[in-house]
Amino acid sequence: KMTNIESQKSVSLPPGETGLPFIGETLSFLFDPDFAKKKKSKYGQIYKTNIFGNDTVTMIGAEANQFLFRNENKYVVSTWPKSTRVLLGKLSLAVKDGNFHTSRRKLLAQAFQPRALNSYIPKMTEITQQYVEKWLQTKELTWYPELRKYTFDVACSLLISIDNASQTKLASDFETWCQGLFTLPINLPWTNFGKALKCRAKLLQEIETIIINRQQQPKHQNDALGILLEAKDEEGNSLTIEELKDQILLLLFAGHETLTSSLSSFVLLMAQHPNILEKVRTEQENLNITEDITSEKLKEMTYLEEVLKEVLRFIPPVGGGFRKVIEEFEFQGYRIPKDWTVQYQIAQTHKESDIFPDYQTFDPERFSPENMADKQKNFGYIPFGGGLRECLGKEFARLEMKIFASVLVHNCHWQLLPDQDLEMITIPSPRPRDGLKVKITEV
Numbered sequence: 001k002m003t004n005i006e007s008q009k010s011v012s013l014p015p016g017e018t019g020l021p022f023i024g025e026t027l028s029f030l031f032d033p034d035f036a037k038k039k040k041s042k043y044g045q046i047y048k049t050n051i052f053g054n055d056t057v058t059m060i061g062a063e064a065n066q067f068l069f070r071n072e073n074k075y076v077v078s079t080w081p082k083s084t085r086v087l088l089g090k091l092s093l094a095v096k097d098g099n100f101h102t103s104r105r106k107l108l109a110q111a112f113q114p115r116a117l118n119s120y121i122p123k124m125t126e127i128t129q130q131y132v133e134k135w136l137q138t139k140e141l142t143w144y145p146e147l148r149k150y151t152f153d154v155a156c157s158l159l160i161s162i163d164n165a166s167q168t169k170l171a172s173d174f175e176t177w178c179q180g181l182f183t184l185p186i187n188l189p190w191t192n193f194g195k196a197l198k199c200r201a202k203l204l205q206e207i208e209t210i211i212i213n214r215q216q217q218p219k220h221q222n223d224a225l226g227i228l229l230e231a232k233d234e235e236g237n238s239l240t241i242e243e244l245k246d247q248i249l250l251l252l253f254a255g256h257e258t259l260t261s262s263l264s265s266f267v268l269l270m271a272q273h274p275n276i277l278e279k280v281r282t283e284q285e286n287l288n289i290t291e292d293i294t295s296e297k298l299k300e301m302t303y304l305e306e307v308l309k310e311v312l313r314f315i316p317p318v319g320g321g322f323r324k325v326i327e328e329f330e331f332q333g334y335r336i337p338k339d340w341t342v343q344y345q346i347a348q349t350h351k352e353s354d355i356f357p358d359y360q361t362f363d364p365e366r367f368s369p370e371n372m373a374d375k376q377k378n379f380g381y382i383p384f385g386g387g388l389r390e391c392l393g394k395e396f397a398r399l400e401m402k403i404f405a406s407v408l409v410h411n412c413h414w415q416l417l418p419d420q421d422l423e424m425i426t427i428p429s430p431r432p433r434d435g436l437k438v439k440i441t442e443v
């Protein structure tokens with residue numbers, strides 16, 4: 001009889017609220033920077049909410065990450081809010097799953113292999129130097145919007161060989177498109193989503209022109225587009241122009257928003273931690289870089305690497321990721337129904353005090369060879385996600401962060417200007433509300 005009662009005990013849904021009809025808790029999710037923190041202190045590591053029109057369970061911590069990353073295509077598949085999905089396009093790698101995703105990922109990864117990455121170093125350095133010179137002439141500047149131009153120029157230059165793209169139509173359309181990515185998908189002329197959809201069409205047109213021009217040139221440039229035009233899948237097929245357009249758009253986006261956030265966090269945190277910046281400077285001086293930056297020199301920047309790891313822990317550019325449940329499962333005693341959305345949490349994982357004691361302190365020593373906080377626990381440090389969908393541009397991002405930091409530290413001092421709001425807007429990627437105002441001077 002006991003077993004009968006036990007077997008009837010139904011496993012319950014995680015605790016939590018689902019908010020208002022239709023919009024659920026979307027507005028708090030988007031605009032309250034403490035949303036995740038408040039939920040966690042009320043409900044713990046696993047709770048339900050409703051965002052972007054979907055019943056959603058947030059699962060926090062290394063174990064949850066491991067469960068989700070290891071059960072990709074079994075219990076869960078990647079998903080994005082509808083606005084993001086529509087704006088990325090249906091051929092985008094980001095919205096594919098299963099075998100097709102795996103095979104496309106392999107193909108796109110060719111643009112991020114070590115050999116390709118090494119070939120990006122001189123151009124990345126050159127663009128960085130140009131921007132640093134320009135910033136030094138201004139003395140005072142609002143850095144975040146400038147950093148956005150910088151990362152957009154780097155991305156366009158290395159991915160599609162378009163120089164100074166931030167000054168073109170491509171950039172303004174791209175910005176409007178970005179503003180629709182994480183919104184309620186209401187297509188009206190005055191909504192961010194509606195405007196973004198129009199810009200998607202324009203962007204695809206512009207990218208198509210770039211691709212066609214390129215195909216007419218006898219020799220392809222050595223950029224990601226060149227690599228992708230040559231690339232073939234396992235069956236020997238190349239990408240169609242339709243697909244190439246969506247994939248290029250994805251790469252431009254994925255690399256732009258996130259990198260801008262991480263660079264602005266780096267300059268902010270260095271301004272707030274002069275002792276750490278001093279150690280970064282000392283390492284740079286000891287490296288004695290008289291000629292161009294090389295991959296060998298970059299490998300020797302070990303302290304800088306610890307600092308950058310801590311930047312990505314402390315203010316992760318991507319706060320978490322979404323999955324759709326394809327088969328009901330149980331986790332930590334709760335039932336997670338089919339068709340619900342699950343969110344894994346990067347920002348909250350990076351506050352787990354067993355891996356990151358004193359997590360509110362910015363401390364690069366966590367990542368020293370003795371401590372190696374990133375290796376202590378599977379999926380306990382996940383700025384780039386994990387599993388089958390781990391960030392494809394991870395090494396590109398790390399390269400750009402390092403080159404940026406190195407060139408900057410060699411040439412500039414910077415200080416935060418008083419009277420500015422440093423509180424973070426968190427979606428899509430963290431940035432200080434007033435755009436980070438600084439005074440910048442030559443070394």
Ligand code: HEM
Nearest residue numbers: 094254255258259262317318321384385389391392393397
């Ligand atoms: C996916 C973070 C830079 C391309 C992801 C994911 C994260 C992430 C967390 C996984 C999303 C998920 O689990 O659903 C970051 C951070 C960056 C960065 C923190 C910078 C500091 C870049 C760059 C590129 C890029 C520079 C390319 C130029 C991609 C792509 C995916 C992805 C294509 C989708 C992979 C897939 O669905 O298989 N990124 N990223 N990322 N990232 Fe990045």
